[in-house]
Amino acid sequence: MSNISRRQFLKGAGVATLAVAAAGVLAGCSAEEVLTKDVKVVFMCNGATVGDQNYLKVAQDKTTVKVSEIPNNYFPVGYKTVSTGELKIAKLPTGEDGVKVMLDEIEVPVDIYYYEVVDGKEVDRMIFEGVTVYASQKTITKKVAEQYAGDTYTVVGDGPFTINWSNNTVRVEAKKN
Template sequence: MSNISRRKFLKGAGVAALAVAAAGVLAGCSDQSTPDTGKKRPITLKYMVTKGGSIVKEVPIEVPALADTVTFATIKENVPADLKDYEFDSTEDKKIPADGVVVIKMYKKAAAKPTKKVTIKYTTGTSEIKGGTDFMFYELEVDENATALTQKQLDSLANENGKYKVLNATELFGGMTQNGIIKDGVATVYVEAKN
């Protein structure tokens, strides 16, 4: 310890401080906490629709000179108005390539299918089970053109008190070809009493 001069000590401390500062600057280049030196550089956000049509929109923006990524928040904030109904292929931050052109892939949102409400009529075949708390749903939203409930929809019609079992879509009853047939806004659902 006594062999270290004051000059050598200060020199070593200065080198260590510079190394720590440089590490901080380099670490900042890889994330959103990039130090803003006040200098900016231009990049281009290139929004591309690759599925369901071909649209290319380029949006020039400026980022801090040391930035090597552009955040998804920035990508979303700058999406062109005529692409608001489109979905992003990815919600991750993007690396800025050497040419400064960041490609963002998008696709058209699937249009929601029109639906209608149907009333559920539960029956054992000989008698209708009216209202009350026997089943979870007495109304259901289905596709507008549906002619019968799907198996998934029949499965959602759980019996609350466990007294009845909803028959499967393909179980036949009294000449019916499918359970849950819809007619005039009513889906007739056949159930059987549990023993």
């Protein structure tokens, strides 16, 4: 048996320790996996769920989530947040841990463009500006379109009519009375 110096022994022990630690990391073991849980984020407006439900990974022993910890891209467009501060993590009806974020709808103005089709082309005839709708809406109904068209034009089609949120407009085909 050969003699090994203290220095060589410590070097070998250090390399062995590093190898064991690296094996754990490379195998995907981490303390974080054991100490976290998924919390479902549910957005509520007027008693109904809105938007997508996403999950946050939080510490296993955590009992609240701050509204500021929820990523901005989780929040649905067209709503403002009513909930503030810390939200209590509770069991949802599905059995999952979750937090409820309360929202209110935002009102925004849109312009309704009434057009006629002449020789295969859309020709704008009347614009009604500043019609208030909720930012969460995707369409306006035929009833709303008829209300603003008044007695001057008759709305063509049954609707609903799509809101173009890139320029806050709705295009509605109509014929002059």
